[in-house]
Amino acid sequence: MNLDRHTQLDARLRDATRADSRITHALAYGSFTQGTADEFSDLEYWLYLEPDAEFDVHKWLEKLTPVLHGVVNEFGAFNAILSGLLRVELHAVPNTSLGELESWGNEHLFPERMLVKDADGRLAAALEKLTAKPPPQPEAQATLDRLLNWLTFGLNVLARGERIRAHGLLWWIQGGLLTLAAVKSGHAEYLQSPARLAERRLDAETLSRYTGVTGGVDDLEQVYANAMAWTLELAESLGLTVNAELAGDLQERARVGGSP
Template sequence: MLAQEHLITRVKDLCRTDERLVAALVYGSFVNGEADRHSDIEFWLFAGAEATLDERAWLDQIGTIQHTVVNEFGTHVVFFPRLLRGEFHFTTEQNIPSVRTWPARSGPTDRMIVLDRTGALREALDSLPAQAALPTTPAEIDELCGRFANWLLLAHHVTQRGELLRAVDALAHTQRHLLWMARLAENRTQHWLTPSRNAESDLPSEVVHAIHRTTATADPDSLAAALTATWALGRRYWQQLGHNVPADLFADLDACL
């Protein structure tokens, strides 16, 4: 048994015995069957409207904690011994309906639910698709390709300006959209929400090698080579997928990259 599974069992026990909680769910790789020793543990906890919950005190019940931080999304991130990581979203039962806005479930509803005193969480989870919706219409696909171009142009211009670290950052956004384009074109759309996840095993090896060449360090030559490789692959997929390919933009990009 993985160490994370012991932590998950402990969290589930705490949820089920805490009368202040109305609902709780676990999500992520331990629900969809892809967990390994590097995986996080991830929970949503929904307290009653009138409940008073000290989040840090609640987390301390799990076991030894080395550090806790609230990230930029308002999530409590917990660092357990052996570099194990957990994410805990604390909210109230009024936000259970917002689950219906999620793009998809992490796995079967029964595997996600830890606690559901009212049945509202099951209803919300059951309303979600098993897989995230893919861009299928011409407009949606053209928008994906256009967003790729947006980040590519930014990466090009800041490289030319000499903002090399900013260029690396922009290139990472470009690569994320390139991965979506590759997954769509290659019909390898598993892990759509996080397109880099398991890309090395999901995508054909020649595609993976081509995408590896789109990465760069904060060095002018490295960035120039990566931008050229990014456009070459993106150009191919855009032509394959796109419905309104902008010929003038293609010509300018061909000339610059």
């Protein structure tokens, strides 16, 4: 595994950040700061600016490396694609947003690797406070409750004949199932991103069950039947609560080839 390119670009980005007076605070995050990066990983940063600063994040990055494609994603962050499909994610926000760090999760947090620039010590203090928070706990019942909602939604639109829509809703169902399966296995290290490193964390049986809740648009009756069955099995094995009438309705609707 060769991370020389990531390491060199990270160093240039950190140097440029420290040299730019418009940026008062900056931190890196993601797999590169967690020690789990590989050659396919992104580089990710938050840049906190003087409130009235004019800052074009695209032009700023292009001074450091050629950008093949740049776009503001659905969550307001600038994403750049460099040669070789290396992605860089940059959030550029006023430093009045530093207080929002309090709401971050603290999974795999390494302040000494994350801290890039701190003009007044506020960022270091915020990261220290964040690391002192109790680690996130699996909220299995809440996860199941959301999963039951998405499963019902998907089964209803499938029964209506909206197969493409039902296929898209599987993303939410799969995420809920992966989270509960990880909790059951004791490998719930990535509660905020349950698919991350799933192949390394989860056992062969769980991965096989997951395969059964994937498939194409033509496979949805079987996929949803598998998802429903796995949901109820996980709920029982984890001692979670499912309304009995709801469970019966789901089983009825999810019968392969069934109709509402």
